[in-house]
Amino acid sequence: MAVNVIRQVRESRPLIxxxxxxxxxxxxxxxxxxxxxxxxxxxxxxxxxxxxxxxSGLLLNIGTLTEDQVQAMISAGQIANDQGIPVxxxxxxxxxxxxxxxxxxxxxxxxxxTVIKGNSGELAHLVGIDVETKGVDFVGExxxxxxxxxxxxxxxxxxxxxxxxxxxxxxGEIYKNHTGHPVLTQVTxxxxxxxxxxxxxxxxxxxxxxxxxxxxxxxxxxxxRAANQPGVHGPGTFIPHFIxxxxxxxxxxxx
Ligand SMILES: Nc1ncnc2c1ncn2[C@@H]1O[C@H](COP(=O)(O)OP(=O)(O)O)[C@@H](O)[C@H]1O
Ligand SMILES: Cc1ncsc1CCOP(=O)(O)O
Numbered sequence: 001m002a003v004n005v006i007r008q009v010r011e012s013r014p015l016i017x018x019x020x021x022x023x024x025x026x027x028x029x030x031x032x033x034x035x036x037x038x039x040x041x042x043x044x045x046x047x048x049x050x051x052x053x054x055x056s057g058l059l060l061n062i063g064t065l066t067e068d069q070v071q072a073m074i075s076a077g078q079i080a081n082d083q084g085i086p087v088x089x090x091x092x093x094x095x096x097x098x099x100x101x102x103x104x105x106x107x108x109x110x111x112x113x114t115v116i117k118g119n120s121g122e123l124a125h126l127v128g129i130d131v132e133t134k135g136v137d138f139v140g141e142x143x144x145x146x147x148x149x150x151x152x153x154x155x156x157x158x159x160x161x162x163x164x165x166x167x168x169x170x171x172g173e174i175y176k177n178h179t180g181h182p183v184l185t186q187v188t189x190x191x192x193x194x195x196x197x198x199x200x201x202x203x204x205x206x207x208x209x210x211x212x213x214x215x216x217x218x219x220x221x222x223x224x225r226a227a228n229q230p231g232v233h234g235p236g237t238f239i240p241h242f243i244x245x246x247x248x249x250x251x252x253x254x255x
Pocket of ligand 2: 136188191
């Protein structure tokens with residue numbers, strides 16, 4: 001299942017338009033390349049709509065948003081919707097400031113994402129559930145299944161809630177992924193990069209469940225493999241090994 005999805009990505013090397021934040025731009029481009037996609041970053045209103053027209057998938061990530069970029073995201077998102085291109089929306093830091101909350105509502109009013117993905121704190125905020133967050137991080141406790149179901153119902157779209165266990169909600173069904181490693185919580189952009197790989201996976205021919213679980217399993221297994229390498233002593237040495245592992249064959253990673 002995972003093998004089929006990831007091999008298709010590696011054959012087509014889909015062009016993924018990453019409208020993502022300044023913190024994770026380089027990490028995202030390298031991680032997506034290792035996984036098998038072709039990254040392009042473009043945020044300006046003068047450029048992003050044309051890039052969206054040429055791309056196979058679009059990631060909207062509001063981590064370091066400016067008003068100009070938000071307008072470009074809406075424009076690119078509408079083009080992607082019109083062209084039937086998958087869109088992943090990552091509401092980074094939703095609820096941390098009134099502006100982020102307003103932008104989430106605005107984007108979701110104008111763009112239909114294929115998947116909304118975020119951590120529990122961000123997704124809880126989108127459905128009005130009060131949980132404890134600190135900036136872009138989730139620090140409290142939450143009932144992920146309730147959150148994803150409510151969000152799916154509200155926006156009629158698939159939802160991925162990341163965490164120690166990832167919870168995916170597609171057409172009312174819940175799927176869980178248990179792969180992963182706690183060191184991912186010490187790497188900024190671990191969630192953001194996952195959103196880019198998910199966008200790439202959504203471009204191939206398979207069921208939504210297969211595509212979602214394939215990426216989650218591969219990502220988590222790559223983290224487990226990297227974290228257990230002899231030269232890895234913490235988040236700094238983990239990162240290059242993780243990028244390497246993302247490029248491995250999915251069957252090899254399962255061994
Ligand atoms: N405690 C954990 N153990 C294992 N994997 C984790 C843990 N926390 C998060 N992950 C993984 O890290 C990645 C990013 O998730 P998360 O930390 O929730 O995102 P974000 O960086 O957006 O807050 C996901 O692949 C998730 O499965
Ligand atoms: C630290 C930070 N601040 C704004 S965006 C960002 C990156 C967040 O990345 P992630 O949520 O994937 O760890």
